[in-house]
Amino acid sequence: MRLHIADHPLISHKLTVLRDRTTDSPTFRRLADELVTLLAYEATREVHVEPREITTPVTEMTGVRIADPRPLVVPILRAGLGMLEGMTRLVPTAEVGFLGMVRDEETLTATTYAERLPDDLSGRQIFVLDPMLATGGTLAAAIRFLLDRGARDVVAICLLTAPEGVRLIETTFGQSANVTIVTAALDERLNEKGYIVPGLGDAGDRLYGVV
Numbered sequence: 001m002r003l004h005i006a007d008h009p010l011i012s013h014k015l016t017v018l019r020d021r022t023t024d025s026p027t028f029r030r031l032a033d034e035l036v037t038l039l040a041y042e043a044t045r046e047v048h049v050e051p052r053e054i055t056t057p058v059t060e061m062t063g064v065r066i067a068d069p070r071p072l073v074v075p076i077l078r079a080g081l082g083m084l085e086g087m088t089r090l091v092p093t094a095e096v097g098f099l100g101m102v103r104d105e106e107t108l109t110a111t112t113y114a115e116r117l118p119d120d121l122s123g124r125q126i127f128v129l130d131p132m133l134a135t136g137g138t139l140a141a142a143i144r145f146l147l148d149r150g151a152r153d154v155v156a157i158c159l160l161t162a163p164e165g166v167r168l169i170e171t172t173f174g175q176s177a178n179v180t181i182v183t184a185a186l187d188e189r190l191n192e193k194g195y196i197v198p199g200l201g202d203a204g205d206r207l208y209g210v211v
Protein backbone atom coordinates (compact mmCIF):
# COMPACT_ATOMS: atom_id res chain seq x y z
CA MET A 1 0.00 0.00 0.00
CA ARG A 2 1.27 3.42 -0.88
CA LEU A 3 0.12 6.65 0.81
CA HIS A 4 0.48 10.00 -0.90
CA ILE A 5 -0.37 13.11 1.13
CA ALA A 6 -0.73 16.03 -1.26
CA ASP A 7 1.24 18.94 0.15
CA HIS A 8 0.17 22.13 -1.60
CA PRO A 9 -0.88 25.51 -0.16
CA LEU A 10 -3.94 25.72 -2.43
CA ILE A 11 -5.13 22.30 -1.21
CA SER A 12 -4.52 23.28 2.44
CA HIS A 13 -6.41 26.55 1.95
CA LYS A 14 -9.45 24.88 0.38
CA LEU A 15 -9.40 22.08 2.95
CA THR A 16 -9.42 24.58 5.81
CA VAL A 17 -12.58 26.23 4.45
CA LEU A 18 -14.12 22.78 3.90
CA ARG A 19 -13.49 21.83 7.54
CA ASP A 20 -15.00 25.05 8.92
CA ARG A 21 -18.39 24.30 10.49
CA THR A 22 -19.79 27.61 9.20
CA THR A 23 -19.21 26.60 5.55
CA ASP A 24 -22.62 26.00 3.94
CA SER A 25 -23.57 23.04 1.71
CA PRO A 26 -23.25 24.82 -1.67
CA THR A 27 -19.74 26.03 -0.78
CA PHE A 28 -18.84 22.62 0.67
CA ARG A 29 -19.90 20.93 -2.59
CA ARG A 30 -17.91 23.36 -4.71
CA LEU A 31 -14.77 22.94 -2.57
CA ALA A 32 -15.04 19.12 -2.55
CA ASP A 33 -15.28 19.29 -6.34
CA GLU A 34 -12.23 21.54 -6.64
CA LEU A 35 -10.19 19.47 -4.19
CA VAL A 36 -10.80 16.20 -6.00
CA THR A 37 -9.63 17.75 -9.26
CA LEU A 38 -6.40 18.82 -7.58
CA LEU A 39 -5.93 15.39 -5.97
CA ALA A 40 -6.83 13.62 -9.21
CA TYR A 41 -3.83 15.21 -10.87
CA GLU A 42 -1.60 13.30 -8.43
CA ALA A 43 -3.77 10.17 -8.37
CA THR A 44 -3.58 9.73 -12.15
CA ARG A 45 0.20 10.04 -12.31
CA GLU A 46 0.46 6.36 -13.32
CA VAL A 47 -2.63 6.15 -15.51
CA HIS A 48 -1.93 3.72 -18.35
CA VAL A 49 -1.23 5.33 -21.70
CA GLU A 50 -0.32 4.01 -25.13
CA PRO A 51 1.42 5.62 -28.12
CA ARG A 52 -0.71 7.64 -30.55
CA GLU A 53 0.46 8.89 -33.93
CA ILE A 54 -0.70 12.40 -34.81
CA THR A 55 0.17 15.08 -37.30
CA THR A 56 0.64 18.58 -35.93
CA PRO A 57 0.41 21.57 -38.30
CA VAL A 58 4.20 21.24 -38.58
CA THR A 59 5.08 17.53 -38.60
CA GLU A 60 4.20 14.00 -37.60
CA MET A 61 4.86 12.84 -34.07
CA THR A 62 4.09 10.08 -31.59
CA GLY A 63 2.13 11.27 -28.57
CA VAL A 64 0.12 9.26 -26.04
CA ARG A 65 -3.50 8.55 -25.23
CA ILE A 66 -5.19 6.87 -22.29
CA ALA A 67 -5.01 3.14 -22.97
CA ASP A 68 -7.80 0.58 -23.13
CA PRO A 69 -9.36 -0.70 -20.96
CA ARG A 70 -10.30 2.80 -19.86
CA PRO A 71 -9.91 3.77 -16.20
CA LEU A 72 -12.95 3.02 -14.05
CA VAL A 73 -14.05 5.61 -11.49
CA VAL A 74 -16.04 4.25 -8.53
CA PRO A 75 -17.61 6.75 -6.11
CA ILE A 76 -18.77 5.20 -2.83
CA LEU A 77 -22.31 6.46 -2.23
CA ARG A 78 -23.39 8.70 -0.74
CA ALA A 79 -20.55 11.06 0.05
CA GLY A 80 -18.31 9.86 -2.79
CA LEU A 81 -20.84 11.21 -5.29
CA GLY A 82 -19.71 14.70 -4.30
CA MET A 83 -16.33 13.89 -5.84
CA LEU A 84 -17.49 12.38 -9.14
CA GLU A 85 -17.79 15.45 -11.31
CA GLY A 86 -14.42 16.83 -10.23
CA MET A 87 -12.83 13.51 -11.24
CA THR A 88 -14.58 13.03 -14.58
CA ARG A 89 -13.78 16.61 -15.54
CA LEU A 90 -10.11 15.61 -15.47
CA VAL A 91 -10.58 12.14 -17.02
CA PRO A 92 -13.67 12.53 -19.23
CA THR A 93 -13.17 9.20 -21.01
CA ALA A 94 -13.24 7.18 -17.77
CA GLU A 95 -16.09 4.75 -17.17
CA VAL A 96 -18.08 5.11 -13.96
CA GLY A 97 -19.36 2.35 -11.67
CA PHE A 98 -21.05 2.67 -8.29
CA LEU A 99 -20.79 1.14 -4.84
CA GLY A 100 -23.35 2.07 -2.19
CA MET A 101 -21.97 1.50 1.30
CA VAL A 102 -22.97 2.70 4.73
CA ARG A 103 -21.32 2.47 8.11
CA ASP A 104 -23.45 1.53 11.13
CA GLU A 105 -23.15 4.49 13.52
CA GLU A 106 -23.01 2.18 16.57
CA THR A 107 -20.82 -0.73 15.47
CA LEU A 108 -18.90 1.26 12.79
CA THR A 109 -19.24 -1.78 10.52
CA ALA A 110 -19.71 -1.10 6.82
CA THR A 111 -22.35 -2.85 4.69
CA THR A 112 -22.89 -2.70 0.94
CA TYR A 113 -26.43 -1.83 -0.20
CA ALA A 114 -25.86 -1.21 -3.91
CA GLU A 115 -23.40 -2.26 -6.58
CA ARG A 116 -23.30 -1.41 -10.29
CA LEU A 117 -19.95 -2.44 -11.71
CA PRO A 118 -18.70 -4.55 -14.62
CA ASP A 119 -18.60 -8.26 -13.61
CA ASP A 120 -15.08 -8.64 -14.92
CA LEU A 121 -12.57 -6.03 -13.80
CA SER A 122 -9.52 -7.88 -15.19
CA GLY A 123 -6.70 -5.51 -15.95
CA ARG A 124 -8.74 -2.46 -14.94
CA GLN A 125 -7.23 0.54 -13.24
CA ILE A 126 -9.76 1.75 -10.67
CA PHE A 127 -10.11 5.12 -8.95
CA VAL A 128 -12.26 4.88 -5.81
CA LEU A 129 -13.74 8.15 -4.55
CA ASP A 130 -14.67 8.59 -0.88
CA PRO A 131 -14.04 11.80 1.05
CA MET A 132 -13.47 10.08 4.42
CA LEU A 133 -11.17 7.23 5.45
CA ALA A 134 -11.98 6.78 9.17
CA THR A 135 -11.77 3.23 10.61
CA GLY A 136 -11.01 2.06 7.06
CA GLY A 137 -13.74 -0.60 7.17
CA THR A 138 -15.60 0.86 4.18
CA LEU A 139 -12.56 1.32 1.96
CA ALA A 140 -11.04 -2.06 2.88
CA ALA A 141 -14.26 -3.84 1.89
CA ALA A 142 -14.51 -1.82 -1.35
CA ILE A 143 -10.91 -2.56 -2.36
CA ARG A 144 -11.26 -6.26 -1.50
CA PHE A 145 -14.39 -6.45 -3.68
CA LEU A 146 -12.63 -4.75 -6.63
CA LEU A 147 -9.44 -6.85 -6.39
CA ASP A 148 -11.51 -10.06 -6.11
CA ARG A 149 -13.16 -9.12 -9.42
CA GLY A 150 -9.74 -8.86 -11.03
CA ALA A 151 -8.85 -5.16 -10.78
CA ARG A 152 -5.21 -4.58 -11.64
CA ASP A 153 -4.72 -1.64 -9.31
CA VAL A 154 -6.83 0.58 -7.10
CA VAL A 155 -6.15 4.21 -6.26
CA ALA A 156 -8.40 5.63 -3.52
CA ILE A 157 -8.84 9.40 -3.46
CA CYS A 158 -9.88 10.55 0.03
CA LEU A 159 -10.12 14.16 1.13
CA LEU A 160 -9.29 13.24 4.75
CA THR A 161 -7.71 10.19 6.33
CA ALA A 162 -7.25 8.98 9.91
CA PRO A 163 -4.16 7.01 11.01
CA GLU A 164 -6.43 4.14 12.15
CA GLY A 165 -7.89 3.76 8.65
CA VAL A 166 -4.55 4.00 6.89
CA ARG A 167 -3.19 1.29 9.23
CA LEU A 168 -6.12 -1.01 8.42
CA ILE A 169 -5.56 -0.64 4.67
CA GLU A 170 -1.84 -1.24 5.23
CA THR A 171 -2.35 -4.42 7.26
CA THR A 172 -5.09 -5.70 4.93
CA PHE A 173 -3.25 -5.16 1.66
CA GLY A 174 0.32 -5.26 2.96
CA GLN A 175 3.20 -4.51 0.68
CA SER A 176 1.18 -4.86 -2.50
CA ALA A 177 2.04 -1.96 -4.76
CA ASN A 178 -1.36 -2.10 -6.44
CA VAL A 179 -3.22 -0.21 -3.69
CA THR A 180 -2.62 3.52 -3.30
CA ILE A 181 -4.28 6.20 -1.20
CA VAL A 182 -4.06 9.83 -2.28
CA THR A 183 -5.31 12.31 0.32
CA ALA A 184 -5.29 16.00 1.17
CA ALA A 185 -4.47 15.32 4.84
CA LEU A 186 -3.69 12.67 7.43
CA ASP A 187 -5.52 13.85 10.56
CA GLU A 188 -4.75 13.14 14.23
CA ARG A 189 -7.10 10.33 15.27
CA LEU A 190 -10.67 9.08 15.56
CA ASN A 191 -12.93 10.14 18.42
CA GLU A 192 -15.08 7.73 20.47
CA LYS A 193 -17.83 7.92 17.82
CA GLY A 194 -15.45 7.02 15.00
CA TYR A 195 -15.29 10.54 13.58
CA ILE A 196 -12.04 11.94 12.25
CA VAL A 197 -10.41 14.59 14.51
CA PRO A 198 -10.13 17.44 13.68
CA GLY A 199 -11.97 16.27 10.56
CA LEU A 200 -14.93 18.00 8.98
CA GLY A 201 -17.87 16.14 10.51
CA ASP A 202 -20.15 13.87 8.48
CA ALA A 203 -19.21 14.40 4.85
CA GLY A 204 -22.48 12.98 3.49
CA ASP A 205 -24.58 15.24 5.72
CA ARG A 206 -22.51 18.29 4.88
CA LEU A 207 -22.83 17.60 1.15
CA TYR A 208 -26.47 16.57 1.03
CA GLY A 209 -28.09 17.33 4.40
CA VAL A 210 -29.00 15.05 7.30
CA VAL A 211 -31.13 12.00 6.36
Ligand SMILES: O=P(O)(O)OC[C@H]1O[C@H](OP(=O)(O)OP(=O)(O)O)[C@H](O)[C@@H]1O
Nearest residue numbers: 078079102103133134135136137138204
Ligand atom coordinates in the same frame (compact mmCIF):
# COMPACT_ATOMS: atom_id res chain seq x y z
O1 LIG B 1 -13.66 4.40 7.30
P1 LIG B 1 -15.02 4.12 7.85
O2 LIG B 1 -15.03 4.06 9.35
O3 LIG B 1 -15.65 2.92 7.25
O4 LIG B 1 -15.93 5.39 7.54
C1 LIG B 1 -15.88 6.07 6.33
C2 LIG B 1 -17.20 6.02 5.63
O5 LIG B 1 -18.19 6.77 6.34
C3 LIG B 1 -18.80 7.72 5.48
O6 LIG B 1 -19.91 7.19 4.82
P2 LIG B 1 -21.28 6.94 5.59
O7 LIG B 1 -21.33 5.56 6.14
O8 LIG B 1 -21.52 8.07 6.56
O9 LIG B 1 -22.34 6.99 4.42
P3 LIG B 1 -22.87 8.27 3.59
O10 LIG B 1 -21.81 8.57 2.58
O11 LIG B 1 -24.12 7.79 2.98
O12 LIG B 1 -23.07 9.41 4.55
C4 LIG B 1 -17.68 8.02 4.49
O13 LIG B 1 -18.14 8.63 3.31
C5 LIG B 1 -17.06 6.67 4.27
O14 LIG B 1 -17.71 5.91 3.28
Ligand SMILES: O=c1cc[nH]c(=O)[nH]1
Nearest residue numbers: 134195196201202203
Ligand atom coordinates in the same frame (compact mmCIF):
# COMPACT_ATOMS: atom_id res chain seq x y z
O1 LIG C 1 -15.37 11.83 10.37
C1 LIG C 1 -16.04 11.06 9.65
C2 LIG C 1 -15.93 9.67 9.72
C3 LIG C 1 -16.68 8.90 8.89
N1 LIG C 1 -17.53 9.49 8.03
C4 LIG C 1 -17.65 10.84 7.94
O2 LIG C 1 -18.43 11.36 7.13
N2 LIG C 1 -16.91 11.59 8.77
Ligand SMILES: [Mg+2]
Nearest residue numbers: 202203204205
Ligand atom coordinates in the same frame (compact mmCIF):
# COMPACT_ATOMS: atom_id res chain seq x y z
MG1 LIG D 1 -22.29 9.82 6.31
